[in-house]
Amino acid sequence: MSSLNLDDFTDLIERPDGGVRRDAEARRERQVVPPGSLGRLDDLGEWLAAAQSAVPVRPVERPRVVLFAGDHGVAELGVSARPAGGAGELVRQVLEGGRPVSVLARRLGVPVRIVDMALDCDPESLPEDVVRHRVRRGSGRIDVEDALTLQEAEAAFRAGVAVADEEADSGTDLVVLGDVSVGGTTVAGVLVAALCGVDASVVTGRGGLAIDDLAWMRKCAAIRDALRRARPVLGDQLQLLATVGGADFAAMTGFLLQSAVRKLPVVLDGVVTAACALVGQRIAFRAPDWWLAAHDSGEPGQAKALDRMALEPLLTQGVTVGEGAGGLLALPLVQAAAALAAELPEKPKESEEPETAEATDASEASEVPSEQ
Ligand SMILES: O=C(O)c1ccc[n+]([C@@H]2O[C@H](COP(=O)([O-])O)[C@@H](O)[C@H]2O)c1
Numbered sequence: 001m002s003s004l005n006l007d008d009f010t011d012l013i014e015r016p017d018g019g020v021r022r023d024a025e026a027r028r029e030r031q032v033v034p035p036g037s038l039g040r041l042d043d044l045g046e047w048l049a050a051a052q053s054a055v056p057v058r059p060v061e062r063p064r065v066v067l068f069a070g071d072h073g074v075a076e077l078g079v080s081a082r083p084a085g086g087a088g089e090l091v092r093q094v095l096e097g098g099r100p101v102s103v104l105a106r107r108l109g110v111p112v113r114i115v116d117m118a119l120d121c122d123p124e125s126l127p128e129d130v131v132r133h134r135v136r137r138g139s140g141r142i143d144v145e146d147a148l149t150l151q152e153a154e155a156a157f158r159a160g161v162a163v164a165d166e167e168a169d170s171g172t173d174l175v176v177l178g179d180v181s182v183g184g185t186t187v188a189g190v191l192v193a194a195l196c197g198v199d200a201s202v203v204t205g206r207g208g209l210a211i212d213d214l215a216w217m218r219k220c221a222a223i224r225d226a227l228r229r230a231r232p233v234l235g236d237q238l239q240l241l242a243t244v245g246g247a248d249f250a251a252m253t254g255f256l257l258q259s260a261v262r263k264l265p266v267v268l269d270g271v272v273t274a275a276c277a278l279v280g281q282r283i284a285f286r287a288p289d290w291w292l293a294a295h296d297s298g299e300p301g302q303a304k305a306l307d308r309m310a311l312e313p314l315l316t317q318g319v320t321v322g323e324g325a326g327g328l329l330a331l332p333l334v335q336a337a338a339a340l341a342a343e344l345p346e347k348p349k350e351s352e353e354p355e356t357a358e359a360t361d362a363s364e365a366s367e368v369p370s371e372q
């Protein structure tokens, strides 16, 4: 297998088509309600049109939730209100239908795919439909040791790339990306603080099930210690993911970048996906153009990361369960924006003048898309 060169993504990732975006804006000018009167839904519809390279924008008909799952050694420090090593149990519950993402996905008719990257459980105990890409059992305790070897990080990154290719090849038209982890918000905090150059306290939040003050202090200290280990490898993103990331983080970073290569738009969930996106931005600066921030979960590290990528979350509902649930909440908005942009009729022509070259404003004519 050829060695992985992350710099290739810089060239492979193009921006969504600016010309198509202008065509989408021009179409909105001709529709019955003024552009801007649908607020952020107007921006959303135009962004999606550019991502699809299609005017009118196509409906989102084959969305999917893709979740990467892993346990993190740092959870042994008591930085999470969830039991260390408990991510496998959550994975079972998601697929059995009993978690928030299961309920929302059922209601919206969206399939959920879960990839095991580093769960700390017997693989036999997992439901059959879990996608198996495990590179190790639990990522390392990042305050004192590396999360992964470089080889494991590369294998995990490649697994994420492969899953993105499978989604693009099978006709998925939008992915809601999420994670199932224990200790993941601590790892995310380290990556965000390292890449934004801020202190541990700035990114230390209360996690999935809010932790108490003592646990918050342990979490802040763990992030501080891991940050010291992160700083020397800041210039090498694969090494950074190996040192203070984890297998699920490496896979999500690979997934996000390859989705951008394949022009597959991705909706980000919470702080964990935001941290992976930030690593991805360091690798390929154009990549964030393909991502949509669904919601503001309230984790301070998420706000920091999204701000760095100039991504503005659509919703604020205080959803901190992770697992793609907050991300999925944005799907109906995306679908609404697409329907409005595609289906609102155009205004009737103001005059009945014959359509001659002279009667048409030349500058406008050059911007009007050929729709038929
Ligand atoms: O989305 C967020 O910002 C968010 C905030 C707190 C917790 N979570 C989810 O909770 C899980 C990890 O939480 P923790 O407290 O064990 O680090 C993981 O699946 C996260 O996606 C997610």
Ligand SMILES: Cc1cc2nc[nH]c2cc1C
Pocket (backbone or CB within 6 Å): 043, 044, 047, 288, 289, 290, 291, 292, 293, 311
């Ligand atoms: C308007 C808009 C602009 C963006 N830029 C990057 N992702 C984006 C998503 C949306 C929705």
